[in-house]
Every structure is written in C-alpha cells, then in structure tokens.
Amino acid sequence: MTTLIQTLSKQTRNMAASSPWIYRINAGSCNGCDVECATTALIPRYDVERLGCQYCGSPRHADIVLITGPLTARVKDAVMRVYAEVPEPKVTVAVGVCPISGGIFRDGYAVHAPIDQHLQVDVNVPGCPPRPQAIIEGIAQAIAIWRERL
Amino acid sequence: MLESLYAPIAALLFPGGLFALALGLALKGLDRRLAARLQARVGPPLAQPVYDLVKLAKKRTMVPDLANESVFLGAPLIGAVSMALAAALVPIPGFYTPSPVLGDLLVLLYLLTVPAIVLMIAGSASGSPFGAIGFSREMTMMLAYEGPLVLVVAAVAMRTGMGMGGVISFSLTDIITYQQNHGAFLFDPVMWPALLAFLAFYPANLGIIPFDIPEAETEVLEGPLLEYSGPALGLFKIMSALKAVVVLGLGVALFFPIAPAGVAGLLVQIAKLVVLMLIGVTVVRVSCGRMRIDQAFRFFLKWPLALSILSVAIVALV
Amino acid sequence: MNFVKTLIRNLVHGPSTEVYPFGPAWTPTHFRGRVEFKLSSCTACRACEQVCAPGAIRFDKTPEGLRFLLWHNTCVFCGLCEHYCPTDAIHQTNNWHMAHATEHQYEMKIQQLIPYVSCTACGAKALASAPSPAGVEPPFTAEEIELQRNLCPACRKKALAERGV
Numbered sequence: 038m039t040t041l042i043q044t045l046s047k048q049t050r051n052m053a054a055s056s057p058w059i060y061r062i063n064a065g066s067c068n069g070c071d072v073e074c075a076t077t078a079l080i081p082r083y084d085v086e087r088l089g090c091q092y093c094g095s096p097r098h099a100d101i102v103l104i105t106g107p108l109t110a111r112v113k114d115a116v117m118r119v120y121a122e123v124p125e126p127k128v129t130v131a132v133g134v135c136p137i138s139g140g141i142f143r144d145g146y147a148v149h150a151p152i153d154q155h156l157q158v159d160v161n162v163p164g165c166p167p168r169p170q171a172i173i174e175g176i177a178q179a180i181a182i183w184r185e186r187l
Numbered sequence: 188m189l190e191s192l193y194a195p196i197a198a199l200l201f202p203g204g205l206f207a208l209a210l211g212l213a214l215k216g217l218d219r220r221l222a223a224r225l226q227a228r229v230g231p232p233l234a235q236p237v238y239d240l241v242k243l244a245k246k247r248t249m250v251p252d253l254a255n256e257s258v259f260l261g262a263p264l265i266g267a268v269s270m271a272l273a274a275a276l277v278p279i280p281g282f283y284t285p286s287p288v289l290g291d292l293l294v295l296l297y298l299l300t301v302p303a304i305v306l307m308i309a310g311s312a313s314g315s316p317f318g319a320i321g322f323s324r325e326m327t328m329m330l331a332y333e334g335p336l337v338l339v340v341a342a343v344a345m346r347t348g349m350g351m352g353g354v355i356s357f358s359l360t361d362i363i364t365y366q367q368n369h370g371a372f373l374f375d376p377v378m379w380p381a382l383l384a385f386l387a388f389y390p391a392n393l394g395i396i397p398f399d400i401p402e403a404e405t406e407v408l409e410g411p412l413l414e415y416s417g418p419a420l421g422l423f424k425i426m427s428a429l430k431a432v433v434v435l436g437l438g439v440a441l442f443f444p445i446a447p448a449g450v451a452g453l454l455v456q457i458a459k460l461v462v463l464m465l466i467g468v469t470v471v472r473v474s475c476g477r478m479r480i481d482q483a484f485r486f487f488l489k490w491p492l493a494l495s496i497l498s499v500a501i502v503a504l505v
Numbered sequence: 506m507n508f509v510k511t512l513i514r515n516l517v518h519g520p521s522t523e524v525y526p527f528g529p530a531w532t533p534t535h536f537r538g539r540v541e542f543k544l545s546s547c548t549a550c551r552a553c554e555q556v557c558a559p560g561a562i563r564f565d566k567t568p569e570g571l572r573f574l575l576w577h578n579t580c581v582f583c584g585l586c587e588h589y590c591p592t593d594a595i596h597q598t599n600n601w602h603m604a605h606a607t608e609h610q611y612e613m614k615i616q617q618l619i620p621y622v623s624c625t626a627c628g629a630k631a632l633a634s635a636p637s638p639a640g641v642e643p644p645f646t647a648e649e650i651e652l653q654r655n656l657c658p659a660c661r662k663k664a665l666a667e668r669g670v
Contacts, residue, residue, distance in 0.1 A: 049245075052237065052238045053242035053245050054242075055238040056238040056239045081226060081227040081228040084228040086219075086229075086231050087229045087230070087231065089231055089232070089238060093409070094408045094413075097249060097414055097416040098409070098412075098415075098416060100242070100246075122249075124249050124417065187245055
C-alpha cells in the first residue's frame with residue numbers, strides 16, 4: 038500500500054514538473070535579454086512550450102521567475118514586491134550578466150546589482166544577451182531544480 | 188442504449204462531472220497541439236492540461252489582503268460545479284437523454300450564464316484594479332452575446348414547437364427527435380440566420396481570440412484571474428474545460444444531432460466535438476487578432492443580433 | 506485569404522523548431538562566446554584590462570607573479586580584448602553553454618599566473634614574458650630569445666645594445 042502511495046506521489050510529482058509557468062521581471066534591463074526571452078516563446082524556432090512552459094501574465098501564476106536587468110534604484114521596491122507575490126515553490130533564473138554582477142553597469146550609482154544580495158537566485162545564464170538556446174538551457178536546469186522542490 | 192441515468196450519477200460521473208472533464212481536457216490538449224502546429228511550432232504534449240491541473244493542485248492559494256475571502260474562494264467552486272451539472276444536461280444524441288428531473292433547455296441557458304458571472308464576481312472580489320477592469324469587460328461581453336444566444340435558442344425552440352403542432356418547445360429531447368425525423372437544422376435554409384448568429388456567439392462565450400478580451404494577458408494582466416493561484420486557479424481551468432464541452436455539445440444538439448443509436452452515438456458525438464474544436468476554435472484562435480472591447484460590443488449589437496432577430500421573425504412567419 | 510495558405514503550408518511542412526534541447530544546436534563559427542586565455546602568448550601589456558568594457562579583466566600583483574583574472578559573469582562578450590591583444594593571447598570561442606547554478610557562480614572564471622623570475626644577470630624580480638607570442642617575429646634565434654627572456658628589463662636593454670641589431 039505504501040509503495041502504491043509512493044509511486045503515485047512520484048507520478049504526480051513528475052506530472053506537475055511538466056508544467057512550469059514562467060514570469061519575466063524586468064528589473065531595469067535594457068530589454069535585450071527580454072527580447073531574447075520573448076523569442077523563446079513567440080518564434081517557432083525556439084519553442085519553449087515543448088517543455089510545458091507558458092509565459093503567464095500574472096506573478097501569482099508563475100513557478101519560474103526570469104529576472105533581467107541590474108536592479109536599478111528606481112524599480113527596486115516594485116521588483117521586491119512583485120517577487121514576493123510569486124507563490125512557493127519557485128525557482129529564480131538570472132538572465133544575462135546584469136543581474137549577476139551589474140554587467141556593463143557595474144559599480145554604477147543607480148544599480149543595486151548583484152541581485153542575489155536582495156533575493157535568492159538559483160540559476161545564472163551569462164551572456165549579453167544570452168542566446169535563446171542558452172536561455173532554454175537555463176530554464177531546463179531551473180526545471181530540474183524545481184522538480185526537487187515540489 | 189441508456190434512456191436516462193439516475194441524476195446524481197449523471198451529474199458526477201457520466202456524462203457530466205468526470206467524463207466531461209476528461210473530454211474537455213482532451214479537447215484542450217488537442218487544441219493547444221494543433222494551434223502550435225498551425226504556427227509551425229512543435230507544441231506541448233497532448234496531456235499538458237492534465238499536467239497543468241496537477242501542478243496547480245500542488246501550489247498554495249494566496250488570498251490578497253484587500254479581497255473578500257469567502258467570495259474569492261467560493262466563486263471558482265460555484266463555476267466548476269455549475270458547469271459539471273450543465274454537462275449532465277446536454278444530451279448525447281442516440282446515447283443519453285438527460286432525466287427530466289435535471290431540467291431542460293431553459294435551465295441549461297441559465298447555467299451557461301454562471302461561468303461569466305463567476306468570472307465577474309471573482310474579478311471584483313480580488314480587490315485589484317486589474318480585476319475590476321476584467322469585471323467590467325466581462326459584463327460588457329456578456330451583455331453583447333447573451334441577446335443573440337437567447338434569440339437563437341428561441342428560434343430553434345419555436346421551429347421545433349411549431350413543427351410538432353404546438354407553439355414552442357424547450358425540451359432538448361423534442362428538438363433532437365424533430366431533427367432526426369425532419370432533417371437537421373444545419374441543412375434547413377430557414378435556420379441559417381440562426382446558425383450564423385450561433386457561430387458568432389460561441390467564440391465570445393468560450394473566451395477565444397478574437398473575443399477573449401476579459402482575460403487578455405497582455406492588456407489587463409489576466410483580468411479577473413490575476414490574483415488567483417494554486418487550486419483556485421485550477422478550478423477556473425476546470426470550469427473552462429467543462430464549458431467547452433457544454434457549449435459545443437449544445438451547438439451539436441441544436442443544429443446537427445443526427446447520430447446512430449447506441450455506443451456508436453457516443454463515439455459520433457465525441458468525433459463531432461473534436462472536429463468542432465479543431466476547426467471552430469483552434470483555426471479561429473490562431474488566425475485572428477484580438478478585438479477591442481468597444482469593437483466587439485458594437486459588432487455583437489449589429490450583425491449577430493440582427494441575424495438572430497431575423498431568424499425568430501422568419502421562423503414565426505413560415 | 507493568405508492566412509489559409511500559411512496555415513496549410515505550416516501543417517504540410519511540419520514544425521520549423523530547432524531540436525535543441527533534445528539535440529545539438531547549430532552555432533555560427535564566429536559566435537562571440539566563452540573567452541579563452543593562452544598563458545604562453547601573454548606579454549602582460551594589460552591592454553585587454555584597459556579596453557574591457559565592464560571591467561571583467563583584472564591583473565593583480567601577487568608575490569609569485571602577475572595574476573590574470575577574468576570573471577565570465579560580468580563579461581559582456583564584446584570582443585574588444587581579442588581585438589586589441591597584440592599577441593593573440595586572449596580570444597573568444599563560440600561556446601555558449603554557460604548556464605550554471607548560482608552556487609558555482611564564482612567558479613566561472615579564468616585565473617592564470619604569469620610568474621616572476623630572478624634576472625640571471627642582476628638578480629632583480631622580473632616577469633617572464635611570453636615564450637611564444639603569436640604574430641610577432643623578432644629577428645633572433647630561439648636560444649637568444651630564451652636567454653633574453655630571463656633578464657630584467659634593464660639588463661635586457663643593455664644586452665640588446667651590446668648585441669646590436
């Protein structure tokens with residue numbers, strides 16, 4: 038009986054892990070990384086829906102959060118509020134080098150990069166901007182981490 | 188052949204409840220896959236809606252501070268239950284006739300308004316401005332498409348009633364029997380204005396492009412569903428899957444219920460629903476852009492309303 | 506009715522999606538990807554440090570030598586270092602597989618040491634300059650180059666002046 042429950046819970050975990058929904062937060066980005074993220078969904082060449090992903094319009098619906106941009110001082114409070122709206126369990130992916138270290142804007146007076154001093158980041162995807170295939174690779178790693186947290 | 192089933196089993200298991208849910212999720216999976224292939228993409232696996240529901244069941248529902256908690260959590264429950272019950276009211280020609288205890292076409296019409304009302308209430312109970320915008324847009328769309336729906340149903344009921352010697356008959360069983368004896372309304376030129384009005388009504392009711400204005404992702408950030416997460420959002424997805432089965436099943440029953448008796452009738456019904464979904468929903472969804480709320484409202488007040496009034500007049504005079 | 510033709514063509518031709526991540530992805534040959542550093546060609550001129558746009562390249566003086574440090578998480582892959590290096594010691598490959606978990610983010614670096622040597626003539630501390638810089642053809646034999654490498658700049662100036670051109 039317990040093995041039945043165990044296999045059932047493993048099956049539901051695998052099924053649930055086949056449906057990660059993605060939400061993008063633009064934390065002051067130049068939009069280069071956001072364009073590459075958009076191509077993973079909209080362009081037939083890099084279809085991210087094969088992995089079961091779907092870009093959703095509300096942070097409440099999301100499982101994987103993609104953050105682009107160095108956390109500029111102007112949007113810092115808004116980003117922290119929106120980030121808190123995403124329900125657990127969630128995985129955060131920092132897309133581009135700006136959230137990881139500030140990128141080209143490092144040591145600027147208006148940026149609060151690196152972003153992992155304000156919120157927890159799980160996967161980094163360096164690049165300026167990273168290729169859509171690299172973003173999909175990062176999302177695949179994030180799905181693997183999320184599966185463990187489910 | 189099953190004449191009628193004991194009402195609770197019909198509402199919970201077959202053909203309402205679980206069976207309609209499974210059918211609705213399968214239709215949605217087919218729809219997403221075909222939409223992807225039409226856009227030259229690969230698309231998700233066919234069981235993707237099931238995976239979405241399982242995942243939503245594992246997340247937690249967060250209730251906003253400003254929301255009215257009982258209404259916020261009760262609205263999706265009411266919507267899902269009403270659609271499960273409505274699926275038991277839609278007859279499967281040749282296989283299943285709903286028991287008279289459950290109700291007839293009028294009850295089905297009232298139940299069809301419940302999902303829209305539930306979305307409106309959910310939007311206004313969310314306590315967020317996007318929810319309020321979604322609430323007002325859903326109300327506008329409902330005002331726009333309910334008129335043609337009621338008139339089309341009245342036209343079909345009148346044609347059946349007058350053909351059987353009375354004036355009007357709201358029993359779906361009578362409508363199906365009349366069409367099986369006298370030919371489907373799909374091929375009856377007198378009913379073609381009603382058919383056209385119904386073809387304009389169902390995309391608005393199902394919430395597909397070009398009329399998915401209240402839940403537009405890019406414009407109002409998902410409107411009424413913005414603050415929902417976890418199992419409550421899963422109940423909304425269940426409601427929309429069931430609604431597809433109910434509305435398409437109603438279209439089949441009103442205009443083309445010719446089917447063999449027995450299990451073949453069930454299979455023919457499923458095939459008709461699949462064809463209607465793929466051609467009537469997916470191709471439309473993929474090839475159009477979304478309309479603005481004022482454009483959609485004006486459109487519905489012009490052609491579908493005129494066609495439905497015309498069809499009632501023609502049926503009354505002929 | 507163009508959309509009907511497009512829909513039918515999409516259905517007939519099949520999806521135009523790349524197989525990645527379920528198969529290899531095509532990469533252009535000159536794609537500006539991960540940086541590679543060839544220690545044997547670096548003359549420690551520090552031009553790359555000057556032109557690096559986000560300051561990803563750093564040279565630090567340590568007791569053992571000059572340490573080259575490049576952190577990929579702040580490199581913007583602009584290619585300026587490769588353009589300005591006179592001896593082709595730093596160049597970009599077309600490797601874009603750099604997605605990593607955040608716990609490894611400080612391991613995404615290139616850290617190499619250009620060692621100090623003692624000058625064979627006067628014993629002062631000197632950098633051993635590049636044994637094989639690319640694109641440079643000094644008019645000396647290999648043994649002479651090896652001898653001059655192990656001198657400090659002052660002694661090397663004297664030795665070259667004595668040798669003549």
